[in-house]
Amino acid sequence: MSGGPSKRLSDETVLARRYRALLRAYPKAWRAERGDELLGTLLDAAEPGRQRPSLRESASILTQGTRERFGPRRRAPGEVWSEALRIGALVLLGQTVASTLLFMLEFLDVPGSPAAELTRYGAGVAFGIAAMVALVLGQTVVTTALTGLWIAAPVMHGEMPWQLVTAFLILAGLSLADRTPSRRRTSAVWLVVAPLVLLLGFGFNQMTGGYFSSASTLLYPFALLLAFTAGVTVDPRLPIAVACLTVAMMLNVTLHVPSLFGGATIEGLSPMELRPQTAVFGAIAVVLLTIGHLRARRLARI
Amino acid sequence: MTIQLRSPSYFVLAALLDGALHGYVIIKRVEALSDGAVRLAAGSLYAVLDRLADAGLVEVVNEEIVNGRARRYYALTADGGTALQDEAARLAAAAKVVTNATARRRAINTAVSPA
Numbered sequence: 279m280s281g282g283p284s285k286r287l288s289d290e291t292v293l294a295r296r297y298r299a300l301l302r303a304y305p306k307a308w309r310a311e312r313g314d315e316l317l318g319t320l321l322d323a324a325e326p327g328r329q330r331p332s333l334r335e336s337a338s339i340l341t342q343g344t345r346e347r348f349g350p351r352r353r354a355p356g357e358v359w360s361e362a363l364r365i366g367a368l369v370l371l372g373q374t375v376a377s378t379l380l381f382m383l384e385f386l387d388v389p390g391s392p393a394a395e396l397t398r399y400g401a402g403v404a405f406g407i408a409a410m411v412a413l414v415l416g417q418t419v420v421t422t423a424l425t426g427l428w429i430a431a432p433v434m435h436g437e438m439p440w441q442l443v444t445a446f447l448i449l450a451g452l453s454l455a456d457r458t459p460s461r462r463r464t465s466a467v468w469l470v471v472a473p474l475v476l477l478l479g480f481g482f483n484q485m486t487g488g489y490f491s492s493a494s495t496l497l498y499p500f501a502l503l504l505a506f507t508a509g510v511t512v513d514p515r516l517p518i519a520v521a522c523l524t525v526a527m528m529l530n531v532t533l534h535v536p537s538l539f540g541g542a543t544i545e546g547l548s549p550m551e552l553r554p555q556t557a558v559f560g561a562i563a564v565v566l567l568t569i570g571h572l573r574a575r576r577l578a579r580i
Numbered sequence: 581m582t583i584q585l586r587s588p589s590y591f592v593l594a595a596l597l598d599g600a601l602h603g604y605v606i607i608k609r610v611e612a613l614s615d616g617a618v619r620l621a622a623g624s625l626y627a628v629l630d631r632l633a634d635a636g637l638v639e640v641v642n643e644e645i646v647n648g649r650a651r652r653y654y655a656l657t658a659d660g661g662t663a664l665q666d667e668a669a670r671l672a673a674a675a676k677v678v679t680n681a682t683a684r685r686r687a688i689n690t691a692v693s694p695a
Contacts, residue, residue, distance in 0.1 A: 312626060318649030319603035319622045338621030345627070351634065579584040580631045580663075 292329045294321060300336055303343025341511065349513045350577065358574035360456060362515035363448050366522025368413050370445040371425065373523070375406035402428065413449075418456065422449040429537075438537045440529035448522060514573030521566035528559035583635065583663045588628050591618050593637060593656060593664040600641045600655035603629075629654060637663055 297320050301313050320335060331339075350358065382399035409424035425446045429439065534549055585593070588610070595601060595609035606629075607620050620628070632638040637660030642653040656664070676683045 314650035315603065315652050316622055316626055318646075318651055319607070319625070321649060322604035323607060323622055335621050335623065338623035342623040342627045576586075579586050580589045580635050580637065 289327055289329050290321060290324075293324055293331065296329075296331050297321070297335075297339075300331060300339045301343070303340045303347070305343075305347050308346050345512050350515060353577065355571070355574040355578050358514055358577060359518065359571075360452060362518030362570060362574075363452055363522065364413060364418070365515055366519040367421070367425075367445040367448045367452075368410060369519060369523060370441045370448075370526055371406055371410050371413065371421075374439060374441045374445075375403055375410065378402045378406065401431065405431065418449060419453045422446065422453050425449055436537060437530075438533070438535045440533065441523075441526045444522060444526040444529065514570045514577055516570075517566040517573070518570035521563045521570065524559050524563040524566065528556055528563065531555045531559070583637075583666070585663065585667045586628075587614075588618055588620055588624065589632060589637075590664070590667055592620075592625070592628050592632065593660055596638065596654060596656045596660070597664070600653040602651040602653050606654065632660065635663075636660075 294317060297317055298313075301309055301317065304313065316339075320331075320339075323335070324332075350361070378399055382396065382403065385395060385399065405424055405428035409421050409428065412424060413421040425442060429442050429446060531553055532551060532555075534551065591610040591614050592606060594613050595606050601609060603622065603625055607622065607625055610618050610620055610625075629638060633640075633654075636657055638654045639657050640652050641655045644651050644653075677687055678684070
C-alpha cells in the first residue's frame with residue numbers, strides 16, 4: 279500500500295495548488311477576501327486521493343470567477359436596460375469617431391486636401407469626443423444635444439449617419455425616461471468593443487460584398503450572433519448593447535438618405551432597399567434583445 | 581425591489597433554518613433537502629451566498645481555521661427568515677391549486693367574478 283497520511287497530504291497539496299491556479303479566474307480582491315474559504319470548501323468536497331480538480335467544479339470556478347470579474351451586480355431589469363442602452367450609444371459614438379478619424383487620416387494623404395474638408399472632419403471628431411465624455415460622466419441630456427448637433431451640423435457628408443441617428447434616438451429615449459436625479463456614469467472601458475465591431479463590419483462586407491449571394495454567406499451573421507450570445511452568460515448588458523449596433527447596421531444597409539447638409543447618396547440607389555441583410559440584422563437584434571431581457575430579469579432574482 | 585428567490589437560494593436559506601453552517605455542510609444539506617435536485621458546485625455556492633449576503637438575507641457569524649482550511653459560518657438574518665417563509669407560502673399556494681380541487685375552483689371564481 280502506498281497510501282497513508284503523507285500520501286493523502288501530498289495529494290491534497292497537489293489538488294490545492296491546481297485549485298489555486300483555477301481561482302485566478304476571480305478578481306484579486308475577491309480572492310484575498312474569499313479565496314481561502316472557497317479553497318477549503320473545494321478540498322472538503324473532494325474525494326480522498328483526488329489530485330485533479332473535477333470538471334464540474336472547474337467549470338463552476340471559471341464561470342463564476344469570470345462573472346465576478348466582468349458581470350454586473352444584482353439589480354432591477356430597468357437598470358440593466360438603462361446601462362446597456364448607454365453602453366450601446368457610447369459604442370456607436372466611438373465607432374463613428376473612429377471611422378471619421380480614419381477617413382480624415384486618409385484624406386490627409388491626398389495632395390492638396392482642402393482645409394475646409396479637414397476642418398469639417400475635425401469638427402465632427404470634436405463633437406463626437408465631447409458627446410462621449412459627457413456620456414461617460416453621466417450627462418445624458420448633454421450627450422443627446424451634442425449627438426443631435428453632430429447629425430444636424432454640416433460636418434457629415436454622404437449618406438445619413440445611421441449610427442449617430444440610432445445613438446441619438448436611444449439617448450433621447452433615455453433622457454425622457456430616466457427621471458432619477460443621480461447621474462448614471464458609463465465606463466469608458468466599453469469602448470474597447472468599438473474596434474471589434476468595426477472589424478466585424480469589415481469582415482461582413484468582405485464576405486458578402488454587400489449582398490448575399492449564397493446560403494453560405496449567412497454563416498457570418500450567425501457567427502456574429504453566436505459570438506455575442508456567449509457574452510450573455512456573463513453580462514446581460516452586452517447583448518442589448520450589441521443589438522443597438524445591429525439596428526444601426528440594419529439601417530445602414532437598408533436606408534439611403536443623404537445627410538442633412540451637403541449629403542449625397544450613390545446614384546441609382548433607391549431611398550429604401552430591403553435586402554436579405556435587413557431581415558438578418560433585424561432578426562439578430564430581436565434575438566439579442568430577447569436574450570438580454572431574459573437575462574436581465576434573471577439577474578434581478580437572488 | 582421585491583425579493584424573488586431562485587431555487588438554489590431558496591434551499592440555501594432552508595439549509596440555514598436550524599443554525600449557522602459552513603460552505604461544505606451547506607452544499608450537502610441543500611442536496612439532501614432538495615432530494616438531490618439541487619447540487620451546488622462550490623463556486624456556485626459562493627455566488628449564491630454573495631447574492632444572499634448583498635440582499636441582507638444571510639450573514640457571517642463565525643470564522644475559524646480547521647485542519648488548515650478556512651471556514652466561515654453563515655446564518656439566516658431576520659430578513660432572510662421572512663423571505664424564506666414568504667417564498668414557502670407562495671410555493672405552497674401554487675402547489676395547492678394543483679393538489680386541491682376546491683382551492684383551484686375558488687381561485688378561478690375569484691378571478692372571473694366582477695369586483
